[in-house]
Every structure is written in structure tokens, then in C-alpha cells.
Amino acid sequence: MGGEFAGVPAITHLDAVARRFPNNVAISDDTRQITYSDFLIRVLTLARAIAAVTPEGRAVGLLLRHSIWHPIAMLACMAAGRPLVPLNPRDPDQRLAHIVANAQISVLIGQGDSSSTKWIDEDGLRWIDITRANEFSGDTASLESISVDAPALVLYTSGSTGQPKGVVNSQRSLLQRVQQYADACHIDATDVFMPLSGPTTIAGTREMLTALLTGARLHMADVEALGLRGVLRQIRSQQITITYIVPALLRAVVAASDTGDFESLRVVRIGGEKVLWTDVALVRKVVKPSCFIQISYSSTETTGTQWFLPDDCKEGDFSIPPVGYLLPGMSFAVVDDNGVPVPTGEVGELIIKGVHVLLGYWENGQVLPALPDPDDDRCRIFPTGDLVTVDARGLMQMLGRKGRQLKINGRRVEPAELEVVVRRIPYVSDAVAIVTDSSELIIFASPGVEAKATFTADVRDVIRQTLPTALHPTRLHEIAELPRLAGGKIDVAKLKVLDTESRRGPGPPQPPGAGEVKQAEKMVAQVWTRILGTTDVASRWDEAGGDSLKLLRCVMELEELVGQELNMEAFTVDMSAADMIQIVAAGGRSQRQQVAGELLPHLVMLPGSIGYGPSLAAFGAQLSKTAHVIPIRYPDLTSALTGCGSVDHMATLALEQINAVHPRGDIRLIGYSLGGGVAFEVAARLIAEGRSVKFLGILDTNIGPRRSDYRETLSRTLQRVRSHRVTMYRMLCRAIAKCVARLHWEVKFCRILDARIWTHLAGTRFMLKLELEEILRMQEFGRWVASAKPRLPITGTLFLCNRRGSPAHLGWDSLFAKLEVIPIAGGHLDLVIDPHLTVNRPVIERAITSSCS
Incomplete structure (x- = not known):
């Protein structure tokens, strides 16, 4: 990448890449893609919008679900010279509001309307819809030259004080990670990245930047939304060449894989937490011999080490796989509790020094500087808290943490933050969090005088509403009084014994029920026992120690037992065992989502020529009580320009999206305008494949003879x-x-x-x-x-607006065995917009519901 790479702003590098590869795909997901030329335009447009509405030096918040918009927002903030604070929308609103207040954020970037998140409007935050950023950039908005040493990214991590802390990195430190990654892996425009880490983490940031600043293609995949099988489909179909993954997720993905799923990979980068020899063996088993395994160590505050594990390196050489050699531009020391360097090969805390270490911590909208190096004012010092050994060759092994901190699914967790939240609950008299020998986070809480019989459930609810998933304890124990040693300290050893004893619970309950429900009970009990180590399935998933990653494994194993894929969206970390049993029982029959005791059908919604815009999205959201809506995305402009934008191609892409969510069972479709034609084409293909199309709704789509009507x-x-x-x-x-x-x-x-x-x-x-x-x-x-079209052997439902001069039945009467025509209010452009939507929605819902009888 060149010695000066980290000294040049990211937007300059992106501009050079866009000039060199204007028509190459920069970002893609399972429904769309953006070329580098279009990507640069979107970045610059958003950057001007940010500069126009955000005071200089103030941070900008980003509140987006995992999507292709994340890297656009990240690079736009860098181009505008405003620090970016990525927020995880899956975190509780209370935590998000606290971070926004601490960071003194006044502008939030998101997608669509902000009204769905109450605290945004309550705090009076300025909202930028990233899809309409051009509306915010005025003629006077200009982009100033940016220093690579200024604050660029603020990532909030778990804090030992009980509150999240914002780690500040400069562009220089981020670009150094990119340079080292690209140089080591020889990354170029032929590579396809699919990072299996969240975009709000330092690993996700590094992966996105590395792909986009080298001309590679970045493929975005949300693990929690896709599920394990969905991730594997993406790796295979997109021919992914480079992926980053934490060990816990690696084990689950490999367990769910089939032969050939990883054949396209040339680099697998593993990091985020301790890597075991069994992890290395898993990777070597499923990838080609030519695939490189790279193990790395870093943190939000600093980069650290990396190396390619030699083919002949095995368990007999080291007790655990080393994390590699210190990267260029850094220096380190391994010290004891008194700060004195330990001899080579001895255990000590790792201290890292360099110009690429964090700038400091973000507090009240400004940087609290990191520890300076007294010998070099350009460098900063970061005590990592990690216990390591370094041999005479400089090869480092990671042995654990100094103190109680641990990593869960690659995210650093401070038990003190959990303790503080629980101790602040009025009806809790005392609480302590411990880390077990198997790196599980456990909380013991003593009830106060105001505690109710539902004490543990109430404490769980507070934790869920206050802390992110990584800080949810594996187990929560109610204890009358915390055991203490003679000197008054908490007896952690006694607490570990109590935790172990509590796990020897009774067998799973076997209430009487129908055959499918009883079978589902056995399956759920079997999976809970294997994944959570408990046979007590009378509680919620998170109460039994389950997190989102374990839930992915749970769904995968249930799919193996059921014999078909289940709807990933139906499973949540706070669901009860009874909920899971009912979903599995229902999934065994028709794979429908069970909500409020009723099975909802899948409804595929195919939009008009504008695409799945805000109006249709709002309409789909209102139908969510009647059906599980699957919105369809069409090929973008790039595809159309290359001859892949026909209705035939639209139907092909729609089928791929349908099969990714609902690969078996009957189906229902509804298409608006152009989407009516695409829906018809999709239905014809599904019927040819032997699938049952229970409902095909056409929302005011005219395919009959047309005449020029300038008045209309x-x-x-x-x-x-x-x-x-x-x-x-x-x-x-x-x-x-x-x-x-x-x-x-x-x-x-x-x-x-x-x-x-x-x-x-x-x-x-x-x-x-x-x-x-x-x-x-x-x-x-x-x-x-x-073109000629087949006659479908089903009943079509035409929702017809009042059209003067249009052919009867809009030309659909000859294309179905039977056509039902239902009049609706409004015109073609406003039939799904109030006030007409108030009239039309119940009519459309009744038609959909009648197809279920």
C-alpha cells in the first residue's frame, strides 16, 4: 500500500479506487449492489449533508441495522471531518440514549423515518435519512481538508466504571490497520469480503475499510438475520474469498456446513477472542489446502499482532495457537504487577506504545487524551490488561485477562458494568458478577425489602432494557446474602460452587399434548441441554444462559431435527421455551411464524417501478399482523445497464429472496403496479416447481390495451x-x-x-x-x-381502482382460471397512502386471510 498510506485521508484513497475501478461492484448484499463510481457519489453527497448540519468538532451518530449504508456513512463522516459514533440498534433504547447524551450527539444518520424510535424525537435530535441525503446538502456545504490525526471514529465499549466508554481512533490508526491487512493478505480488486462481525465494532470497521480502499467487493451479511444456513449460502453463492470470524461463531458455522461451502475462501482471519487448536482443526478440515489461516490479536484501542499459521504448526508445538508477531510501527513491553518487565517467556501484562494507539476516550463531546509516552510526544501508551507470553522470536501467546474482563463473541465485557446496573435497582440490596472458569458471565443478586416474588424476572427485565446482549448474564441467581471471606471480600470460589450446584436441575417437563407438540418438546429439550447445559426448559432463552450466537446454533440444530429450515425471524433471545416449542411444532407442518397463538402466512410483496419505498414499506408494516411480509428488491441501475433488468431477471432475483426466507410450503404474493407483472411471473415459476400459490393479489396493474391520454x-x-x-x-x-x-x-x-x-x-x-x-x-x-403469457390454474385477485377508459379487468381476465375483482379506493398513486389506506387495508387483509381457510 505504500509507506505513506496511513498519512493520506480515506476519501482520497476512495477517490483513487473509484477512478481505477468505476464500474466494479463496491458493495453488495443479498438483494442489491453499488458500483465504485456510484458509491463515491453517495459518500460525497452524504458528506456534504453532514457538513451542512453538523457543527465542526461535533460527533455524528449512526443508527442503522446491518446494511450497505454503514460504510457509506462511515466514509462520509471521515470526508466531512466529523467523528462518527456507530450505534447498535439492537441495544436497549436506554443505553443508546445514554451514549447519545454522553457523546453530545445532535445529528443522527438512519434510514427512513425516525418516528419509530421514541427517544430520538424526545431528545430533539436532527435526523438524516441516508437514502435522501441530497435534500440536506445545500449549495454552501463544502468539504474542508481533513487531518488524519483528528478524531474519526468513536466506538463505545463496556466500561469498568459501570458505564459504556467511547474509544476514539483517528483515521491514521484505522488506515494503519487497513495497510497491514492488505499488505499481508495481498488484497486486490478480485477479492470478495464477507466479514462476519458487526459493523459497529472495530473489526467490522477494519474489514469494511480494507475491502473498499483496495478495490475489492464488500458483501454485507447480517448473521443474526440470515441464520447459519443463510450465511453459508452467501459464502457459496457470492464466492467469498476473505472472511473474518470470531471462534465461537466459527464453531457454529462449520457445524452447520456441507462439503464445498468454503471452497472459494483463500483467507480465513480468526480473532476477537482466544483461538483453540480445535478451531484451527475445524478450519483446516473444511477449506482447501491452499487457503491461508490468519490469527490476529487487537482491541478497539490498538492494533496488535497477526500471523499466518504455518501448515506444519500443530498442538504439540504450543499449548494454544499463538496470536502472532507484533505489527510494524508498534512497540511493546510485558510487565508484572509493579510495571517491571518480565523475562522472555514469562507471563505478564501486555503494554503497547505507538502513534497508532487510541487518541483517548470521548467524554462530553471531546477527547480525554490517552496516556502519553514521556519519551516521545507523538506516541501514546495503552495497558491492554491482557496476560501474554512472548518467546525469543517475538511470537506471542494470549493466556487470559488481568482482572475480571472477558470477551463474549468477540466483544469485550466488563462485569463491573453489569454489577453497577443491578445494584442500582431499588429492590436489590447487593449484587456481584463473576466469570466462571469456562468464561461465562454470572450475576448473583440479593433481594431488598421491596422485592417481589418475581424478583429474578424483574431483574432480568431491567438488564434486558439497559444493557446490550453481550452483557446479559448466562445465569442469574437470587441469593439471600453474598458469601464473604474473613477479610470482608466476596468469596468468589463459594459462588462458583453455588453456580455449579444450581445447574443440576430437574428433567424437562412433559405436559400432555398433541403429537407434534410433544415431539417439539423433546427436540427443544434436547437442544437446550446440548447448547446450554441445562435440562430445565421452563424459562426464557436468555434466563437459561442463551445469547444470540447460541440461538443461531439452536435454530440450526432444531432444523436438523425437524428436517427443514425454520423462520429465523421467529426466534428471539427473550423467547420462552413454550414459544420455541410452538414455533417448532408449527414449523414442522408449514414453517409459518406463530404470533399471538395464530399461524401467519408468508406474503411476498413485490413493489412497483420505484421499488420498496417508504409508502409501500409502511403498508407492509401494517400488514404484519395478518401475514409475515417478505419485501422484494429488484436489480439496480447497474444491472439494468448490463442487460439484467428485465421482468424475467426481476422474477429470478425475487425467487432467490423468497427461497432464502421461505424455501418450502405454500406461498402468497401481492404485487403493485409493475410488481403485479413480476408477481405473476414468480407465481408461474413456483407452480411449475410444484409449490402451491394460495393467493396472488394484483394491486391496480394495467396490462390491457393502452391509449395515449395526455389529460390523464x-x-x-x-x-x-x-x-x-x-x-x-x-x-x-x-x-x-x-x-x-x-x-x-x-x-x-x-x-x-x-x-x-x-x-x-x-x-x-x-x-x-x-x-x-x-x-x-x-x-x-x-x-x-x-409478450405471450401462460394461463395460471389458480384464482387471481385484482384490487381495482376507479379507472376511466381502462379495459375491463385491466387485461387479467384471460390469465387466470378465475379472477376475483375487488374495488378499492383512491387512484393508482395513492391507494396505499392515507386516507385511502384506511379503507383499503382491511379489504386487502380480508382477502389474504380468506386464502388461509
Whole structure:
């Protein structure tokens, strides 16, 4: 990467990559992809929006679920010179609100409307919808030159004081990690990254930056949403070459894998917690002999070591696999409790020094500097708290932690933070957290005078509402009084004995029930015993010591027992054993989600030419009590320009998304506008495959003979402007895009838009491409309408608006064995928008529900 790589801002590197590989895919997920030229435009557009609304020096919060928008926001903040604070939306609102207040964040970046999160509006935070960032960037918003030594990223970790602490890293320290990673692994534009770590962690940040600043493709995959089998499908289908994974997840993924799932991998990087020889053996068993295994050690505060495990390195050489050699640009010492260096090969605490160590900690909107090096004012010192040994060659082994800190699924956890939260509960008189010999986090709590009979459940609820999942204890014990030694200290040894004894509980309850439920009870009891080490399935998953990663393993093992895939979204860490039993019993029949005692059908929602926008998303959310909605994404503009944007391609991509969520059983579809045609095509393929299509709803899609009606066109245009607040500026962009499409100049037009001379018009470029994408989809829909179509042997349901001059049944009457026509309120553009939605939704819900009878 060059010796000066870490001294040049990230946006400069991204610009160079985009110039070199403009049409290469920069980011993808299971539904869409973005080229490097488009990615750079989105980054710069958002950067100007951030600079326009965020005071200099103030941090910007990022509240997004795992998605392709994360790296866009990260690099945009770096380009704007504003520190970014990534927030995990799966954390409790109370914790998120505390971090926002501590960091003095006034601007939050998210996707869609902020009203779904109550505390955002209550705190008066400025919300930037990342999908509409061009609306925030004014003409005066400009990007200043950025220092790579200024605060760039603030990651909040578990704190020993009982509160999360914000670790501040500069661009220089982040780019150094990228440089070392890229140089060691020889990363280039042919690589495909799929990091199996959260984007709000330092590992996730490193993986995203490394991929995007080297021209590789970054494939985003949310492990908790996809499940283990979904992750494996992505590795195989996307031909992933490099992945980062923590040992606990590695064990679960390998256990769920089939032969050939990892054949595309050339580098597997393992880190985040202690790596065992069994982990190395697992990887060697499933990857090709040519695949490199890289073991690394680092923390949020500093990078550390890495090495490629030699093929001949085995358990007899070391008790545990070494974590490698110290990386260039760092110096270290291994010291005893008095700070005195220990002899080579002896155990001591690792101290790291260098210019790439954290800048400090973020408190009240500013940096509290890290420990300075008295001999070099450019360097900083970080006592890691890790106990290590370093041999004469400089090869380091990680043995444990100094104190009680531990890592759970790669996330550092301070037991003191759990203790503080529990001790602050009014009805708790005392509490202590311990770490077992198997690195489990346990909490003992003594009830106070105000405690109720539901004491442990109440304490669990407070923990769940206050702390992130990693800090939820494996077990919570109610104890009248904490045992103490003669000197008054807590008797930790006695507590460990009490914890061990408590796990010898009674066998699983066997209440009478139907055959499927009794079988599900046996399956759940079997899996709970194997994963959680308990036969007591009378409690919730988290109360029994389960976390999100263990839940992934649980679902995978249940799938093996049931013999089919289960709906991952139906499983949550706070579910009870009874909930899981009912879901497994239902999944054994039809794989439907059970909510409030009723089985919900899967409903595939196929949007119009605009895509799955806010209006349709809101409509889908309102249908969630009637059906489990599966929203479909279409190929983007890049695909359309390469000839992959036809209705046929849309249907192919839709089928892939359907099979990823609901691969078996009957199906229901509903399509709006263009989506009606795609839904018809998907239904034809599903029926040909032998699957049962129970419902096919068409939302006001006209495929009959058309006539030019300029009055109707003008009326719709005015309605778009009036009802949807579409500006004349956007209508002008639409007109330009229509002209380009009619002249078949779309490819040449996009190349012109991607030219660097138009950088200052990033918002206009984005809007022109958005309109062109919609128009090209409608052109493809027109071609599909004109093509021959089969007659489906099912009943179709047409939801028909009041259309004057349109053909009867909008042309659908000859394409179904039977067609049911249901009138609905409003026009084509506002049928799923209030006030018409209030009338139409119950009508549509009744039609869907009737298909279940």
C-alpha cells in the first residue's frame, strides 16, 4: 500500500479506487449492489449533508441495522471531518440514549423515518435519512481538508466504571490497520469480503475499510438475520474469498456446513477472542489446502499482532495457537504487577506504545487524551490488561485477562458494568458478577425489602432494557446474602460452587399434548441441554444462559431435527421455551411464524417501478399482523445497464429472496403496479416447481390495451407534485431521463454522469439515475406486457381502482382460471397512502386471510 498510506485521508484513497475501478461492484448484499463510481457519489453527497448540519468538532451518530449504508456513512463522516459514533440498534433504547447524551450527539444518520424510535424525537435530535441525503446538502456545504490525526471514529465499549466508554481512533490508526491487512493478505480488486462481525465494532470497521480502499467487493451479511444456513449460502453463492470470524461463531458455522461451502475462501482471519487448536482443526478440515489461516490479536484501542499459521504448526508445538508477531510501527513491553518487565517467556501484562494507539476516550463531546509516552510526544501508551507470553522470536501467546474482563463473541465485557446496573435497582440490596472458569458471565443478586416474588424476572427485565446482549448474564441467581471471606471480600470460589450446584436441575417437563407438540418438546429439550447445559426448559432463552450466537446454533440444530429450515425471524433471545416449542411444532407442518397463538402466512410483496419505498414499506408494516411480509428488491441501475433488468431477471432475483426466507410450503404474493407483472411471473415459476400459490393479489396493474391520454398524464403529474411533494426539479430530472431512455443513450449518459467534472452536482446525478432506473424498469414491464403469457390454474385477485377508459379487468381476465375483482379506493398513486389506506387495508387483509381457510 505504500509507506505513506496511513498519512493520506480515506476519501482520497476512495477517490483513487473509484477512478481505477468505476464500474466494479463496491458493495453488495443479498438483494442489491453499488458500483465504485456510484458509491463515491453517495459518500460525497452524504458528506456534504453532514457538513451542512453538523457543527465542526461535533460527533455524528449512526443508527442503522446491518446494511450497505454503514460504510457509506462511515466514509462520509471521515470526508466531512466529523467523528462518527456507530450505534447498535439492537441495544436497549436506554443505553443508546445514554451514549447519545454522553457523546453530545445532535445529528443522527438512519434510514427512513425516525418516528419509530421514541427517544430520538424526545431528545430533539436532527435526523438524516441516508437514502435522501441530497435534500440536506445545500449549495454552501463544502468539504474542508481533513487531518488524519483528528478524531474519526468513536466506538463505545463496556466500561469498568459501570458505564459504556467511547474509544476514539483517528483515521491514521484505522488506515494503519487497513495497510497491514492488505499488505499481508495481498488484497486486490478480485477479492470478495464477507466479514462476519458487526459493523459497529472495530473489526467490522477494519474489514469494511480494507475491502473498499483496495478495490475489492464488500458483501454485507447480517448473521443474526440470515441464520447459519443463510450465511453459508452467501459464502457459496457470492464466492467469498476473505472472511473474518470470531471462534465461537466459527464453531457454529462449520457445524452447520456441507462439503464445498468454503471452497472459494483463500483467507480465513480468526480473532476477537482466544483461538483453540480445535478451531484451527475445524478450519483446516473444511477449506482447501491452499487457503491461508490468519490469527490476529487487537482491541478497539490498538492494533496488535497477526500471523499466518504455518501448515506444519500443530498442538504439540504450543499449548494454544499463538496470536502472532507484533505489527510494524508498534512497540511493546510485558510487565508484572509493579510495571517491571518480565523475562522472555514469562507471563505478564501486555503494554503497547505507538502513534497508532487510541487518541483517548470521548467524554462530553471531546477527547480525554490517552496516556502519553514521556519519551516521545507523538506516541501514546495503552495497558491492554491482557496476560501474554512472548518467546525469543517475538511470537506471542494470549493466556487470559488481568482482572475480571472477558470477551463474549468477540466483544469485550466488563462485569463491573453489569454489577453497577443491578445494584442500582431499588429492590436489590447487593449484587456481584463473576466469570466462571469456562468464561461465562454470572450475576448473583440479593433481594431488598421491596422485592417481589418475581424478583429474578424483574431483574432480568431491567438488564434486558439497559444493557446490550453481550452483557446479559448466562445465569442469574437470587441469593439471600453474598458469601464473604474473613477479610470482608466476596468469596468468589463459594459462588462458583453455588453456580455449579444450581445447574443440576430437574428433567424437562412433559405436559400432555398433541403429537407434534410433544415431539417439539423433546427436540427443544434436547437442544437446550446440548447448547446450554441445562435440562430445565421452563424459562426464557436468555434466563437459561442463551445469547444470540447460541440461538443461531439452536435454530440450526432444531432444523436438523425437524428436517427443514425454520423462520429465523421467529426466534428471539427473550423467547420462552413454550414459544420455541410452538414455533417448532408449527414449523414442522408449514414453517409459518406463530404470533399471538395464530399461524401467519408468508406474503411476498413485490413493489412497483420505484421499488420498496417508504409508502409501500409502511403498508407492509401494517400488514404484519395478518401475514409475515417478505419485501422484494429488484436489480439496480447497474444491472439494468448490463442487460439484467428485465421482468424475467426481476422474477429470478425475487425467487432467490423468497427461497432464502421461505424455501418450502405454500406461498402468497401481492404485487403493485409493475410488481403485479413480476408477481405473476414468480407465481408461474413456483407452480411449475410444484409449490402451491394460495393467493396472488394484483394491486391496480394495467396490462390491457393502452391509449395515449395526455389529460390523464397531466393529471398524474400534478398529483405527483401535489400529493407526494415531488418538486418541479425532480420532474425535470424525470423528463431528461425519459429522453435518454427513448434515445437508448442510457449507458453513455451514465458514463457522462460518472465523469469527475460533475462531482459538484452529486445530488442531481443521484436523482437522474434514480429516475432513469424507474423508467428502464417500466420499459421492461412494457415488453413483458406485450409478450405471450401462460394461463395460471389458480384464482387471481385484482384490487381495482376507479379507472376511466381502462379495459375491463385491466387485461387479467384471460390469465387466470378465475379472477376475483375487488374495488378499492383512491387512484393508482395513492391507494396505499392515507386516507385511502384506511379503507383499503382491511379489504386487502380480508382477502389474504380468506386464502388461509
